Amino acid sequence: MNVLVLNCGSSSLKYQLIDMNTKSVLAKGICEKIGIEGASLTHKPTGKDNLVVTEPMPDHKAAVKLVMNALLDAKYGVINNISEIQAVGHRVLHGGKYYSGSIIINDDVKRVIRECFDLGPLHNPANLIGIEACEALMGNIPQVAVFDTAFHQTMPVKAYLYALPYEYYEKYAIRKYGFHGTSHWYVSGRAIDFGKLDPEKSKVIVAHLGNGASISAVVGGKCVDTSMGLTPLEGLIMGTRSGDVDPAVVQYIANKEQKSVDEVLNILNKKSGVLGVSGVSSDFRDLEAAANAGNERAQIAFDGFIYRVAKYIGSYVAAMNGVDAIAFTAGLGENNGAARQAICDYLTYLGIELDTEKNKIRGEEVVISTASSKVKVMVIPTNEELAIAMETVKLVK
Ligand code: AMP
Helix, strand or coil: EEEEEEEEECCEEEEEEECCCCCEEEEECCCCCCCCCEEEEEEEEECCCEEEEEECCCCCHHHHHHHHHHHCCCCCCCCCCCCCCCCCEEEECCCCCCCCCCCCCCCHHHHHHHHHHHHHCCCCCHHHHHHHHHHHCCCCCCEEEEEEEEHHCCCCCCHCCCCCCCCCCCHHCCCCCCHHHHHHHHEEEEEEEEHHCCCCCEEEEEECCCCCEEEEEECEEEEEEEEECCCCCCEEEEEHHHCCCCHHEEEEEHHCCCCCCHHHHHHHHCCCHHHHHHCCCHHHHCCCCCHHHHHHHHHHHHHHHHHHHHHHHHHHHHHCCCCEEEEEHHHHHHHHHHHHHHHCCHHHCCCCCCCCCCCHHHCCEECECCCCCCCCEHHHHHHHHHHHHHHHHHHCC
């Protein structure tokens, strides 16, 4: 069975076509900078040359079309006909209170995904566009939604309950849900296997650092805390999201700028983070280039991002009363050695020592700490696609 996995992020679309009989990737790729200047598709068919298409992509529908063209391309394609794809698995951000597991997509599921737009304003709309683009392009083939919120369901109440009047939890299910669950599940599992950690007792911190960024604390393979909340807005400073701010800021901006709460939340989601602070870009590569060229605000944004990550790691060491391993993953976590080093520079009190040579490696599973480091630090490329494909096969069969 060939499964197409679509992972529509806020400004990216990652895809893999996986032959699940052999678990081999037939083709994979990424559309980057969707909706911003300089959009491109990088298509990597196994055993063939790569294809790079630089073309404006106003939204995720345009991106899905380009992906289909690449998969069917006479030279760079890996299938002759769309019917060679038997199922599609979608990473879907928020299942609200409705879903604690994966599900085959029908009109009801789409309605719930739409109902949860408020809870995942950057991703749920992109997920739905991806689902509807597949329906338009691929007809009736089964599609599965794998929710980002599922892995974090093991959090204890002391971690997920906000200190608000309890009735809001009872009436509206307002609580911390957490996101990037498929990634935190996969990476913490790989960290345990690859790092030869105790599967029952190990204390692992997963730092998923991409355009969206979150951290989780995982004890014995089960999530006990995570940085994102009711929505993905809480926690770390991100590409365009503010992460933690005093909630009173919302009222203050609303009053000063004569804006509604919705408008201010839109600013916190889409115009804040390293983009808002630097005024340069939400993309860390642009940010680093600007900081290296002497742009002070770009440097302030980068330093603030690193500082927040280090503080969260410290708080999760306290929450777990120790830590055996820290695993870096996602775009920045997998590729940016300078960011990993800067974070670990805050953590020498834990006896952490990075091997500077190993820390130069990009996008490979590798232990980047020295043999004498008291905590194992690893880079674990996330493989949400394989995890989603496995869920999809399970449901479709
Ligand atoms: P993601 O959301 O996981 O796709 O990650 C996107 C973020 O990772 C962007 O801010 C990129 O700048 C950063 N990123 C992706 N690839 C690289 C790379 N090769 N080097 C440095 N940063 C990267």
